[in-house]
Every structure is written in structure tokens, then in C-alpha cells.
Amino acid sequence: MSDLPDLAVVYEHPQWFEPLFAALERHGVSYVKVPLAGHGFDPAGSPAPARVVFSRVAMSSFLRDPEHPIFYAQSLFEHWRGQGTRVVNAAALAIDTSKARQLSLIARLGFKGPQTRAAHRQADLPKAAEGLRFPVLVKVDVGGSGSGIVRYDTAAELAEATRAGTAPMGVNGIALIQEYAPRQGGGITRVETLNGKYLYALEVESPGDAFDLCPADACLIRPGSAVLGMTRVEPPAGIIAAVEAIVAAGEVEVGSVEYLIDERDGSVQFYDINALSNFVAKPMDVLGFDPHDNLVDWLVGVINEEKAKAA
Template identity: 55%
Template sequence: MHDLLILYEHPEWFRPLFAALDARGVDYVARTPDGDWNPADPTPPARVVLNRIAMSSFLRSDEHPIFHVTAMLDHWARAGVRVINGAEVLAIDSSKARQLSLLSRLGLAIPETRVVHRAADVEGAAAEVGYPLVVKANIGGSGAGIMRFDSVHELRAVVAAGDLPRSVDGVLLVQDYVPARGGTITRIETLAAKHLYSIEVAGGGAFDLCPADACVEGSGISMRAVEPAAELVDAAERVAQAMRLDVGGVEVMVDDRDGVPRFYDINALSNFVAKPRQVLGWDPHERLVDFIQEQIGGSR
């Protein structure tokens, strides 16, 4: 049995992680979730499973693995496998509505939001939220499935044409458009529910903010390392603890209208910042491998 199975989907994002594992001599196998699995077979696939399935996988294939993997990870956890970012994490990662509920429950400010599952309910929800607003797919990735509306007339025309964003789970968010102060957001990355690093990201309008190498090329997005206020770091760590997030990021922006930090997204797929040694001065993959080796040691 291998010490580690990495379950991944994106063909490029995880080469730095594979290289870091190779350099340490970690016994691992990496594979996609394609194929089948037997729900009556309790055989562990490895001592530890690392879930690296991206919510944006639906953009690369209509036959995306999000729901398939959620069930598979739950099955393996029931067989006693240590799953890093397991099914319970994936269930929240794959629902912006659940993310916002969790954030609010922890006492954190979020954008005013209504959750709907029918196009017929969008206009009524928009009247409660007010304009300008955005309509978001509940499952998105790299800014996919977000439209801004400045008036009810714009919204009605799109609804009538059947051109609203579509979410693969049929759920939409109608959300206040928050003007981010300075046009930037802060992504606070955590590992083992502790602050790992933070970056300030600009150029995506809070819509298309992906720090991975594959997202940055030609995107116009820029980023720099920052040290957020202690209360923001504490908030991100509480989020990670509450959802049992082993590794991932929490995104926050300061509302330019009132100066309130509003938390709006949780990303369990942390593929880390592009060119980390240039941006951070060190490589977070090394810390991730430390954590993975600790989990392997605890599973023996």
C-alpha cells in the first residue's frame, strides 16, 4: 500500500507539489478520479489521501468529478483512511451558499446575499438586495458564472433570454456588488488551521482571482505578499477550524463604502501563489509536504 494517494484533476497545477514530494522521497501515487469504485469494497487506496479536486473542473469537462469525488472520499474515510480536505470540506467548498452561511455563523461580515434555485425568483431576491448586484453560480471557479447587473431592466432582459449564469447544482446567489477598496482582495492561506501566508490580489475585480500559475499567464492579475490585520488572520483560522479545512484559503475584501471587511469565498483547493519564491521569498509546498509527512506518520 502506498503512503499517499493524490487525487487531482488539473493537468498542470500540481507539478510543484509532485516535485517537492519527489525531493523528499515520499512514497506516493497521483491519479485522476476517472474510472469506477466499489461502495462495498473497504480496501484503503493508501494510508493518506490528499484531495486536490478543483471546483473549476466543470469548466474543463461537462463530466466533472466534483460530486463523484465527494462520495468517494466519504467512502474512504469510513474505511479509516486519513483524507486531507475530505468529503465534509469538499461539500462546503462546492457550495458558496454554505460558505456564506458558515462565515456569517462565525460572526463575520459577508455581502448581502439571497440564495435561489429558480430563475423566476431572481428578480424578487434582487429587489431585496438592491442594485448594483451580481448573480453567481453556487459552484464556480476562477470567476466563472458571475454577472453584474446595475438595474432591474438589465436583469429582466437576461432572465427573459434565459442567459443567467448556470451552476452545475442548479443553485444561484443574488449578491450585493461590493466595491473592493483599492480594487484588491486579500487571500489568507491556512495550513492545519494556522496562517500560512497572505497575498493581496489586484486586477480581477473580485471576479477572476486565481493565484495559480495556470491562471496568471496573460490575465493582468497582480499579487504581493501582505500581513493582514490580526483580526482577519484570526477570522480565517476560525473558518478553517470550523470546517475542518486542512489546507486552503479564505478571501476577504474591504467594502469601500463603509470600510467593513467582508468575507466572501473559501477555497479548499490551495494550489498556492504563482512564483512563490519571488512573491513570498519561500515555497509553501515545503510546509505542505511537512504536514503530509506528519499525517502519514500518524496513520502508520
């Protein structure tokens, strides 16, 4: 164990984590990069590659590769955790991989989310939408980068899509039918957390009905990405407390919660839990600090705790 690096960063996207790697190098952390492409393991062996493993698995990976690593990573991390390795954010994959689980968790905690129904067959979508106000959104259960979201303005449009088999169902065969909530001011708020505590919040504004609201550098340069407006904001104390309760219940050690204000009635609706935070483009300009430094400082504390246990 003493010869191992202190940290392994396990990831799928080859460019997204350059700011994290730069911060690790600035802080002098001994780390190794572990891309999931080409990775394999022996269920009766294959020890972890570092004292601490940090999961950076993106739910949007299925967009880039049909042989995505989302479910593979869950098995890999459980393997390493079973051997006693600390895998940061591994438990969060259970909530990150299902929007249905996210909304169920939000409701159990007593917070409001959009009116939603879940189904696992195309033919069942129109019936599931009964009682919901149109327009509705049909969303895939495992999503990312705004993918797999289609708006249907009428029940007839939804019925026609299901007859044609074109409504989104997603990689795990589950779809959500959700009331479309018009966003007050045209934006949403993304609240970032670290170790279960509030770190900062961004108001993200987009033109029209864009659903890809990722504010990080690598997201904004993608072809066809929406032009986003990003402003640091300070949510009310009650919303911060709600976000912290949500990430604690979801075992999200590093991640964000998104909410909107429904312009129809002014209600706060929490609608997304994200266990992969790339933070924000140009953080010094937008935030006045680089959250990667906060993240690395915390990771160093986790590494030191594991070293103390092994001593």
C-alpha cells in the same frame, strides 16, 4: 497495508499539481498520482490506494468537462473514509461545493459577508434581489476560477436576463444574488492556511472587474486570464483570527479565505472559502519561501500519525 504507498494525490487537473509532486519528490515521500478521469470504484470493495489520501479536487472542473468529478469525488472519499482511511481535506468538500453554505457559515460565526440571496429558479431571481443595492452579481453556487459570475447594473437588466433564461444557475441549479461591493484599492486579500493556521496572505489586484483571481502558475498562463498584481501582506491579527475560525468551522485542512474592503464604508467582507490552494506563482520571489515544502512537511506528519495507529 505495508505495501501501499504512503500518500495518494487525487486530482482532476493534469498540470496544476506539478509543484506539489516536485515537493513530494524533494522530500522523498512515497506517493501515487490518482487522476479522476477514468476512475471508478466498487462500493463493496475498492480499498484506498495509499495510507493517506489527499484531495485536490477543483471546483472549476465543471468548466473543463461537463462530466466533471466534483460530486463523484465526494462519494469516493466517503467510501474510503468509511473503510478507515485518512482522507485529507475530504470534509472540506461540503463547504467548497456551495457558496451559499460558505456565506451562511461566515454569518453564523459573526463575520460580515456581502448582502446575498439564494434562489433555485431563474424566475425567482428578480424577487430575490428586492432590497439589495444595485449593481448586483449573480453567481453560481458551485464556482471556481471566477466562473459563473455576471454583473447586472439595474433591476431591469436582471429581469430581462431571467426572462431570456441567460442568468447563471450553475451545475447544481442554485444561484446567488449578491450586492456588488467595490473593492478598496481595486484588490482583494487571499489568506492561505495550513492545518487550520495562518500560512501567508496575498493582496491580489486585477484590472477592472475581473473575477478570476487565482494567483497560481497554471492559472496565470490560461488564455484570457487577467494580469494580476500579487504582493505579500500581513493582515491585522483580528482578520487572521477570523480566517482561522472560518477554516476550522468548515473543516478546511488546506485552503484559503478571501476578503475585500468595501470602499463604500470600509467594512471587511469575507466572501469566498477555497479548499483547493495551488499557492502562488514564483513563491520564492513573492513570499520568500515555497509553501509546498510546508505542506509536504505537514503531510509527512499526518502519514506518520497513521503509521503509528497501524503499528
